[in-house]
Amino acid sequence: MTQAPNLLNLLSPYNIVIYMLVFTRLSGMIQTAPFFSTIQAPTMTKLWFSALCAFIMYPLVFASKNYIMPRNMTEFLFLIAFEFLIGYLIGFVANLILEGVRMAGNIFSIQMALSMSEALDPATGISSNELSRIYIYLTTLIFLATGAYQLLFMAVFGSFSSLPIGNFPFFDSQTIGSLLILFAQIFKIAFGVSLPIFSVLLISDILLGMMSKMMPQMNIYMVAIPVKIYIGLFLILAFLSATNVYLQGVIKNYMEALSLIFT
Numbered sequence: 001m002t003q004a005p006n007l008l009n010l011l012s013p014y015n016i017v018i019y020m021l022v023f024t025r026l027s028g029m030i031q032t033a034p035f036f037s038t039i040q041a042p043t044m045t046k047l048w049f050s051a052l053c054a055f056i057m058y059p060l061v062f063a064s065k066n067y068i069m070p071r072n073m074t075e076f077l078f079l080i081a082f083e084f085l086i087g088y089l090i091g092f093v094a095n096l097i098l099e100g101v102r103m104a105g106n107i108f109s110i111q112m113a114l115s116m117s118e119a120l121d122p123a124t125g126i127s128s129n130e131l132s133r134i135y136i137y138l139t140t141l142i143f144l145a146t147g148a149y150q151l152l153f154m155a156v157f158g159s160f161s162s163l164p165i166g167n168f169p170f171f172d173s174q175t176i177g178s179l180l181i182l183f184a185q186i187f188k189i190a191f192g193v194s195l196p197i198f199s200v201l202l203i204s205d206i207l208l209g210m211m212s213k214m215m216p217q218m219n220i221y222m223v224a225i226p227v228k229i230y231i232g233l234f235l236i237l238a239f240l241s242a243t244n245v246y247l248q249g250v251i252k253n254y255m256e257a258l259s260l261i262f263t
Contacts, residue, residue: 015062017069017076021083021165022061023054028087029156032095035140035149053153061160068166079166086163090155090262093182097254100189101139101247105132107194111201112232131236135193142247151255158263178261182254189250193243197235204231 027050030036036046061067070076109131143149208224 019058022058024083025087026050028084029091032091066164096186100186101135102132103190104193105135108197148251148255151259155259155262
């Protein structure tokens with residue numbers, strides 16, 4: 001007579017603790033990662049999505065045996081906090097791509113005299129102008145279209161090997177240096193996106209300044225503002241294809257570097 005498998009073992013405290021720690025790391029990543037943190041979805045939806053991802057990833061983490069069980073409730077609470085911080089860090093570093101694009105939008109919105117049209121962005125909870133939001137939505141679509149979210153989940157899964165559950169996170173100098181390089185990429189992304197448009201707008205400012213010297217009777221400010229807006233919008237459309245190609249390469253290289261740090 002064969003013995004039926006004991007399904008209650010799936011709900012043992014041992015399994016539940018490991019699952020909760022995996023879920024906590026994933027929920028920390030969801031809180032700050034591109035698309036997942038900016039999408040207008042209820043909090044409960046994000047939590048259930050994190051629970052589903054943890055349910056898929058939990059057997060792989062459990063089978064690896066690369067974890068240490070907490071010995072008491074105090075240690076368990078500390079592990080919950082550290083697991084959330086690890087996931088939060090991974091999502092935060094990935095989200096720097098969007099912050100670089102936001103900085104680019106702010107750079108040439110100043111040149112286009114649109115910086116005064118800032119409003120609260122409900123997706124991020126901070127004030128930004130329309131150009132920044134448009135570029136953030138564009139980058140988010142590229143992030144999804146190129147499959148960069150897969151590299152994000154690979155980074156989280158790889159972190160269970162480099163930063164096992166039960167071991168308090170310790171970053172060596174090489175890891176910290178790699179993270180600082182990724183932090184510096186925010187300026188590279190910002191100037192890479194904004195420099196072509198900013199350069200042309202700067203030249204238009206110089207030409208308008210020369211025109212005001214040659215024709216001092218003309219109110220140059222009434223002419224400059226609409227002209228710069230039209231030039232800026234034309235340049236945005238003209239460089240849209242090139243910006244798309246540039247962001248695809250940047251996102252792919254950035255997420256691959258992030259995945260390598262935590263694997």
